[in-house]
Amino acid sequence: MTRDENKEGIRGMANPGRYGIERVAYWLMRLSGLGLLAYFVAHIYETSNILRGKVGWDELLEMTQTMEGHILLTIVIAMCVFHTVNGIRVMLGHGGVGVGRPARPDYPYKSASQNYRHKIGIYSAILLAAVAMMYGLAVMFGE
Amino acid sequence: MAQLVGIANEQASTPLSPSKSITLRISRFNPGHDESRKFMDFAVPYENWTTVLEAILEVKKHLDHSVAVRYSCRQATCGSCGMMINGRPRLACFTKISELDSDVVTVEPMNNFPIIRDLAVKFERLFETHQKIKPYIIREDTELESDEREFLQSPKEVEQYIQFANCIKCGLCNSACPTMATDSSFVGPQALAQAYRYVADSRDKGKDSRLKIIDDSHGIWRCHFAGSCSQVCPKGVDPAMGIQLLRGYLLGFKD
Ligand code: SF4
Numbered sequence: 001m002t003r004d005e006n007k008e009g010i011r012g013m014a015n016p017g018r019y020g021i022e023r024v025a026y027w028l029m030r031l032s033g034l035g036l037l038a039y040f041v042a043h044i045y046e047t048s049n050i051l052r053g054k055v056g057w058d059e060l061l062e063m064t065q066t067m068e069g070h071i072l073l074t075i076v077i078a079m080c081v082f083h084t085v086n087g088i089r090v091m092l093g094h095g096g097v098g099v100g101r102p103a104r105p106d107y108p109y110k111s112a113s114q115n116y117r118h119k120i121g122i123y124s125a126i127l128l129a130a131v132a133m134m135y136g137l138a139v140m141f142g143e
Numbered sequence: 144m145a146q147l148v149g150i151a152n153e154q155a156s157t158p159l160s161p162s163k164s165i166t167l168r169i170s171r172f173n174p175g176h177d178e179s180r181k182f183m184d185f186a187v188p189y190e191n192w193t194t195v196l197e198a199i200l201e202v203k204k205h206l207d208h209s210v211a212v213r214y215s216c217r218q219a220t221c222g223s224c225g226m227m228i229n230g231r232p233r234l235a236c237f238t239k240i241s242e243l244d245s246d247v248v249t250v251e252p253m254n255n256f257p258i259i260r261d262l263a264v265k266f267e268r269l270f271e272t273h274q275k276i277k278p279y280i281i282r283e284d285t286e287l288e289s290d291e292r293e294f295l296q297s298p299k300e301v302e303q304y305i306q307f308a309n310c311i312k313c314g315l316c317n318s319a320c321p322t323m324a325t326d327s328s329f330v331g332p333q334a335l336a337q338a339y340r341y342v343a344d345s346r347d348k349g350k351d352s353r354l355k356i357i358d359d360s361h362g363i364w365r366c367h368f369a370g371s372c373s374q375v376c377p378k379g380v381d382p383a384m385g386i387q388l389l390r391g392y393l394l395g396f397k398d
């Protein structure tokens with residue numbers, strides 16, 4: 001917290017509780033975005049090892065065949081699927097699709113933008129990521 | 144933490160049922176003197192209808208008059224009494240203690256607003272960003288000059304913006320927003336929802352100038368549709384909807 005501004009800071013931004021599944025989706029989206037960016041950089045480094053010839057390349061591939069490597073790749077699969085599916089939901093929302101129509105608000109004021117369509121989108125993204133993760137685990141550890 | 148102090152029943156202004164009482168934890172902080180926040184606990188009796196604001200005022204009246212709090216209308220109209228109540232931004236006058244379902248009610252100043260003292264925060268930035276988006280009808284002519292005498296609107300046209308006109312500038316949305324938590328230059332959900340309110344008004348001709356203002360690096364693109372603003376809004380404004388509809392204009396989904 002910046003003392004003068006009383007800003008909630010990164011801890012507040014990243015706190016996924018308090019504001020429902022939409023805030024959880026926001027947090028997962030940011031986290032998976034950063035994770036995929038890190039993977040992208042690592043992936044460029046990884047593939048650049050081909051410059052070290054066959055030996056260097058094989059050495060690096062071995063790393064991905066370890067238990068840790070498999071777990072890491074499974075997480076990457078989950079991040080990728082969640083980020084894609086939720087990203088489509090968010091992009092549609094950003095264009096004003098599925099966010100409801102303005103109307104005279106009546107107490108107790110249910111927000112039309114926080115509707116079941118978006119909630120289904122979020123749960124589907126989480127579910128698909130979990131399924132893809134399990135499939136990845138089955139492929140990598142099921143040999 | 145200070146000792147727990149309680150109100151003697153005979154001192155209270157209304158007849159109180161002694162069986163029901165909560166601990167009201169009030170955040171105390173004076174930026175001019177104090178290094179960090181402290182909490183003070185007060186035992187406050189309550190009834191089913193007692194609001195958090197009333198409990199704070201009981202504390203001020205009987206136990207510690209130095210607690211700083213801002214309020215005016217006591218009926219969710221002036222937008223003065225926003226604060227963090229059990230970790231969520233809410234209006235103190237619109238939140239009943241009984242609905243919180245907790246024996247301890249913690250009140251803190253609203254996040255993302257500089258603290259004046261204790262529960263009172265500065266609203267200058269909110270008013271600045273509100274003013275920035277030109278919160279008024281922009282057009283060349285006036286109703287006085289027009290032949291029709293007034294700019295008529297159909298009920299359908301009114302529905303396009305009326306919910307956004309409900310905004311009481313309480314700032315709860317800005318306090319809940321995850322972008323505001325880290326970027327104090329962000330224009331914020333309150334002002335963006337108001338930009339939509341005027342852009343959607345059929346009498347207004349200032350759409351282009353408003354879109355230019357919010358199409359900025361700390362403008363509308365910083366909204367990631369987390370929806371927390373709409374979840375805390377006490378007036379059904381639904382800023383998240385307004386912002387996405389507004390972005391629809393910039394992305395070419397609407398004209
Ligand atoms: S949009 Fe709602 S929460 Fe935000 S300032 Fe207006 S009334 Fe308060």
Ligand code: FES
Nearest residue numbers: 216217222224236
């Ligand atoms: S005192 Fe006016 S909104 Fe609470």
